[in-house]
Amino acid sequence: MKKTLLTIALSASAGHAFAGDNVTFTLEQEAQIGEIAAQYLVEHPEFLIKASQKLQEKQLQEQANAQKAAVIANQNALLNDKATPYTGPKDAKVNVIEFFDYQCIYCYRISSTIESLQKQYPNVRFIFKETPIFGSRWEPSKYAAQIGIETFAQKGSKGYEQYHNGVYASGLNEGKLTKEVVESQAKKAGVDLSKFKPTENYQHNLQLFSQLGFKGTPALVVMPTQGANTNNTYVINGADVASLTNAIKTLSK
Structure with a gap:
């Protein structure tokens, strides 16, 4: 018994189901x-451990699906904001969107990879969402974002790329970046700082960042310009170089 x-x-x-489901x-x-x-x-x-692992896997998958759904629902804001800096062809078929903060050390660590990928995939558009999540802690975080958007407005993709890479090349992050360094890099890119009027023009990026369920930077999305769905849209939380590279490679075939 x-x-x-x-x-x-x-x-x-x-x-598991078993014979006699109606037995009492x-x-x-x-x-x-x-x-x-x-x-x-x-x-x-060990049965409890396996159950816990399966539950965690299920929760992570549900979270990933929710983020993908949010990305697809907000693809217009991700791809078509005219004030958002980008490099690469405007009419590219594949897009990489990065939410980042210049004060974030992980954004710094992946920046050289992104710079290399830009050269490796010239037909891919790289969209840079200035997202100063450390702005309440370090004022230059917000200032660098403001100047980044201003640089793009004045000097376009080429000037922005020079400024963006220049700030990262300074190696200053986690509270070490200064307004002086930011302004120096902007001037090297040809920006006329006398025309700059401080605004919180990055706020819509912070709002979108939150809507998409991101918790930290870098946060990346790789998606096609047309026909985006859950199968061809990639959401990457963190500086996951392998996942980023694989996503770009897959969509660029």
Whole structure:
């Protein structure tokens, strides 16, 4: 009897159907099943570990699907904001969108890879969403974002690329970046700072960043310009070079 109840208990806990689904148990039998299953799990904790791993995998997949759905719903804001800096062809078929903060050390660490990928894939458009998430901690975070958008407005993609890479090349992040360094890089890119009027022109990026479910930078999206769906849209949380490279390679075929 105990062996039969154990089989039933394990089958039920594993989500397995078994013959006699319409069979009923007495309260005493139900209590026995519960006790046997609980004791078995205590003696074999590997089942709990596997269950926990499956639950975590399911939750991560659900989160990924939700982010992809949000990205597709907001693709116009991601791809067609005229004030957002970009490099590469305006009519590219593949896009890489990066939400970043110049004060973020992980953004710094992936910056050289992105610079290399720009050269490796000249037909891909790289869109840079200035997202100063550390602005409340370090004022130059916001200032660098403002100047970045101003640089693009004045000097276009070429000037922005020079400014963007120049700020990263300084190696200053996590509170070390200064307004003086930011202005120096902007001037090297040909920006007339006398025309600059400080505004919080990055706020819509912060809002979009939040809407897409991102928690930190860098946050990246790789997607086609036309026909984006959950199968050809990639959302990358963090400086995951392998995933970024693979996504670009896959969509560029």
